[in-house]
Amino acid sequence: MSRAIATLSRHLSDAIFAVLPVIPYAHKEKPGCPGIAVAAKQLTAAARPDGPVAFHDATFEIPCGCRTALIGPNGSGKSTLLRVLAGLTPIRSGQVLIAGEAPRLGRSRIAYLAQRPQLAENFPLKLRRLIQMGTYAHHGWFEECRHGDEAVDLALARLGLTELAERPVHTLSGGQLQRALIARAVVQGAEILLLDEPYAALDQPSREIIDRFLFEEGSAFTVVMATHDPADLGRFDRILEMRDGTVTTRHACSGHDHRHA
Amino acid sequence: MLDLLLQPLSEPFFVRALVAVMLSGTTCACLGAYVVLRRMAFVSTALTHSILPGVVGALLLGFSPYLGALLAALLTAAGAAWLASRKGTSEDSAVGVMLSVMFAAGIALMQQANSWRDFAGLLFGSVVSVGSEDLLVIGVTGVIVLSGLRALHKELELASFDEEYAALLGARPALMRVVLLVLVALGSVACVRLVGALLTTALFVIPAATGVLLGRTVPQVMAWGAGCALLGGVGGLYLSYYAPAVPSGAGIVLCCALPYLAARIFAPRR
Incomplete structure (x- = not known):
């Protein structure tokens, strides 16, 4: 009986998707970094x-491939800058190009992780499905999520989440959730990661996994990370200091530029 | 025992009511999953209550009560969104304003129509009066709502779980909210005949709240909710058949509450 209902609803939903056209969420971008990841004027x-x-x-x-730390006291505008780059907050004046375009929503190459992600509480969702949401960037309206399984498996493995794949999201620790959100950004195909204090309140294992992922393993991400931790700064290629409403470049990108030359 | 179950089925009105309650129960339970998960219970109450002025106004002006109900529900949703768009009015109070204004307008219109008795069915539901036109409306709205939920499943799920990520992908979470409100308006039109304007919101909230206790994914929540609505709907109809003192609408809602209570007490901690 239940199998018959399942088959019937399968056929019905196939019919719905066969009738409806697939419409992309946003217009597609040209792949590859144009040399300068972020240019603000x-x-x-x-x-x-x-x-x-x-x-x-x-x-x-x-520059592309540069790991940049965004430092400065609380309220100095680090979060606002990251949200501007993500396309979530409009600019007042001046201009900024991120991967060659003005910031806008619907860009699969750019991923933004808020300091405190506003996720619905107790939402019935398994970890695997959360990461699969990254593949929506390559789907469109009225399209069933059918491809990207391998990318999801790979991202789960790289962030040490394979064994948690079937766990409900609300049972995960803060660190596991943070890793899942990074995995989602990877599945999305992001090249530029905008991270707002990702290490705040993380357990040590999660921190090490994220560190390894961002700073080793020959990763080619361009990272812009707001951080408070002065011990961290040695690993970054460039430091932007925000203070009293101004932004100063403290340390220029060096060692990593050759990868994208 | 079997006779007790089969005997009402020989009455055409009971069979029509049974079909109607199963159709609209499933529709409302699936839609209710999002109503509950997104904490939209209060908005859905406002939409269902505003059916009252819609239907009465339509009867006074002489067009289809279903159309009137739908227009009034959409007007409520748009009005609440407009009120909340100005600084100083929270969405909660905007919905509260629209809810009470629309319901008061309905009562005022009922005075104009000069007959309270005709509208008792509208307020409390009257399964006996379900005709084939009602079945058609319930069927069509059910198909629209369920196909809408299926076609937009991944976007609705994403926007409900992580609104900001939906915006970042360009999946228009604000538009998804509007779509849900329109679907809730359609769904409430479908079940106002059965449980009445005052209790329609129960069909959105109670089965889905049961589903949330038992399901581990959104489709599972919908399936458990639909099961609860079917159980409660059919049980309620039999209850009011054998205990005529219990109006069918109240019977359905009370019977839906039983699986919820059972789930609340016995469901494993998620």
């Missing part, structure tokens, strides 16, 4: 449309 932005300016006239560049 006289950039000014505010956290809220009617709020005070978070930083002003920021001019800086981040």
Whole structure:
């Protein structure tokens, strides 16, 4: 009986998807990094449309493949800058190009991880499905999620989550969830990772796994990471300091540029 | 025992009611999964209550009560969204304003129509009066709602779980919210005949709340919810058949609450 219902609903839903056209979420991007991942000129932005300016006239560049630390006291605009780059917060004035385009939503090459992701509580979702959501970047409206299984498996393995794949998301620890969100960004095909204090309140194993993933294993990500930890800074190629509404480049990218030359 | 179950089936009105309650119960339970997971219970209450002025107004003006109900529900959703778009009014209070204004307008219109008795069925549901036109409306809205949920499943799930990521992918979470409100409006139109404007929201919330206790994925929540709605719907109809003092709408809602209670007490901790 239940099998008959399952078969019937399978056929019905196939019919629905056969009738409807597949419409992409956003227009496609050209792959590859154009040399400069982020180029800001006289950039000014505010956290809220009617709020005070978070930083002003920021001019800086981040080359492709460069791991950049974004440092500065609380409230100095680190989060706002990352949200501007992600396309979530509009700019007030000036201009910024990220991977050759003005920031906008719907870009599979750019991934943003908020400091505290606003996920629905107690949502019935397994970890595997959460990571699969990354493949939606390569699907469209009215399309069933049918490809990308291998990418999901690979991302699960790389972030040490394979054994947790069938666990409900709300039973995961903060560190496991953070790793899952990075895995989702990988599955999405992101080349530029915008990370807002990803190490805040992480357990040591998760921290080591994320570290290894971002800074070793020959990863070719361009990373822009807001961080508070001064011990961390040695690993970064470039440091942008935000203070009193200004952005200063403290340390230029060196060792990694050759990878993308 | 078997006779007790089979005897009502010889009455055409009971069979029509049974079909209607199974169709709309399944529809509302599946839709209810998102109502519950997104904490939209209050909005859904506002939409279902605004059916009252819609139907009464349609009867006064002389067009289809279903169309009137749908228009009123959509007006409520749009009105609440507009009120909440200005700073200083939270969405919660915007919905509260629309809910009470629309319901008061309905009561005022009922005075105009000068007959309270005709509208008792509208407020509390009247299964006896389900005709073939009602079955058609329930069937069509059910097909629209369920195909909509299926076609947009991954976007609705994503926008409900992680709204910001949906926005980052370009999957339009704000649009998904509007789609859900329209589907809830359609769904409430489908079951107002059965349980009435006052209790329709129960069909969205109770079965899906049961589903959330038992299901580990959104489709599982929907399946458990639909099962609960079918059990409660059919049980409620039999209850009000054998105990005529219990109106069918109240019977259905009370019978839906039993599986919820059972799940609440016996479900393993998720």
